Structures are given as C-alpha cells and as structure tokens.
Amino acid sequence: MSGATAETTSSQESSFLSTIVTEIFQSPLNIALLGLIIFLVYRIIKSRQDENTPMPESESLPSLKKRDFTVQELKQYDGNQEDGRVLLAVNGKVYDVTKGKRFYGPGGPYAAFAGRDASRGLATFNVTGGDQYDDLSDLSTLEMDSVREWETQFNEKYEYVGRLLKPGEQPNNYSDEEDESNAEKSKDD
Numbered sequence: 001m002s003g004a005t006a007e008t009t010s011s012q013e014s015s016f017l018s019t020i021v022t023e024i025f026q027s028p029l030n031i032a033l034l035g036l037i038i039f040l041v042y043r044i045i046k047s048r049q050d051e052n053t054p055m056p057e058s059e060s061l062p063s064l065k066k067r068d069f070t071v072q073e074l075k076q077y078d079g080n081q082e083d084g085r086v087l088l089a090v091n092g093k094v095y096d097v098t099k100g101k102r103f104y105g106p107g108g109p110y111a112a113f114a115g116r117d118a119s120r121g122l123a124t125f126n127v128t129g130g131d132q133y134d135d136l137s138d139l140s141t142l143e144m145d146s147v148r149e150w151e152t153q154f155n156e157k158y159e160y161v162g163r164l165l166k167p168g169e170q171p172n173n174y175s176d177e178e179d180e181s182n183a184e185k186s187k188d189d
C-alpha cells in the first residue's frame with residue numbers, strides 16, 4: 001500500500017518536472033535565457049576556481065591617483081594592458097574594479113564593461129558597453145534608478161577614481177593634498 005503511494009508521488013513529481021521542462025523548451029526566448037544563465041553561471045564558477053591560484057601582482061596594484069577620464073582614456077584600462085588594472089564608469093563616476101577582475105578582467109563574464117561606461121548595460125541587463133560618450137538621456141526613470149543603485153553598489157565595493165568627462169569637458173586638477181571630503185564633493189558635481 002505504502003509502496004503504491006510512493007510510486008504515485010514519484011510519478012506525480014516526474015510529470016510535474018516534465019511539464020516544466022516542456023514549457024521551458026516551448027519558447028525560443030526561454031531557451032535563450034536558460035542558455036545565458038548556464039553560460040554566466042559557468043563563467044562565474046570557472047573564475048572562482050581561477051581565484052584559488054595565487055593572486056597576480058595586478059590585483060594588488062597601488063591606488064590610482066585621482067583623475068578624470070575621457071571615454072577614450074578610460075578605454076585603455078580594460079585589463080589587457082601590462083599592469084592589468086581595470087576601470088569602469090557608472091553614472092559618470094570612474095571606479096577601479098581591479099579587485100573584481102574575476103568579473104571584469106579579460107575572459108570574465110562582464111569583461112565587456114571593462115574600460116567602458118557600464119551604466120546603460122547595467123540598467124538594461126545587457127553586458128555591452130559603448131565606445132562613445134553616452135548621456136543616458138533616453139533611459140526611463142526606472143532604468144536611471146537602477147543606474148543609481150549600481151552606482152551605490154560600486155561606491156561601497158570599489159575605489160572611486162574620478163569623473164567620466166563629457167565631450168569638451170575639462171578634467172579637474174586634483175591636488176595631492178586634497179582630502180577625502182573634497183574628493184567626495186567633486187564626485188557629486
């Protein structure tokens with residue numbers, strides 16, 4: 001009797017599972033999303049395994065002196081250059097994400113953000129970064145909220161380096177003696 005109940009339960013489970021699997025594979029969009037999830041999880045697991053290898057010198061680089069960047073200048077810092085430093089911009093702020101190299105370094109799942117303004121990509125769930133200055137003016141309120149949330153997250157985790165300059169905008173001249181509060185102030189300009 002109990003054997004029969006167990007059999008019924010297991011056959012119910014397997015039919016439930018097969019319904020889900022069938023539903024997933026019915027839509028090409030679901031298949032694409034599943035593929036994307038598997039791919040990203042694989043890349044993250046792989047980069048975690050790589051983490052167990054000794055830390056290369058490039059991940060413990062000295063702090064970069066505060067400075068502002070044009071889009072072109074930022075581009076050099078995609079982790080492929082000799083020192084391997086990785087910078088990216090979010091909402092007009094440039095962050096040193098070298099310690100997050102497993103995400104943004106060459107071959108990482110979010111390498112497309114390295115040396116670029118990641119704002120639009122982060123807000124639209126698209127792992128791409130443009131080559132031109134992006135004023136983000138066409139993003140929706142929700143998307144801009146998401147950009148600001150990402151900015152807060154980067155602020156908490158990574159070192160702020162300077163501003164991403166609009167075309168024609170002049171860089172700030174950060175003096176060596178400038179204290180943190182001044183740096184914070186210029187960051188909000």
Ligand code: HEM
Pocket residue numbers: 036037040041044100103110121122123124125126127128157
């Ligand atoms: C397909 C679904 C996705 C999965 C399963 C996934 C999963 C993950 C996981 C597990 C982490 C690591 C968290 C940690 O160890 O701290 C991560 C980090 C991250 N994800 Fe995704 N992700 C996905 C899609 C995306 C998309 C579409 C974007 C943006 C376009 C994105 C942006 C990021 C960023 C920027 C980080 C690193 C944050 C940092 O620097 O700490 N992810 N993701």
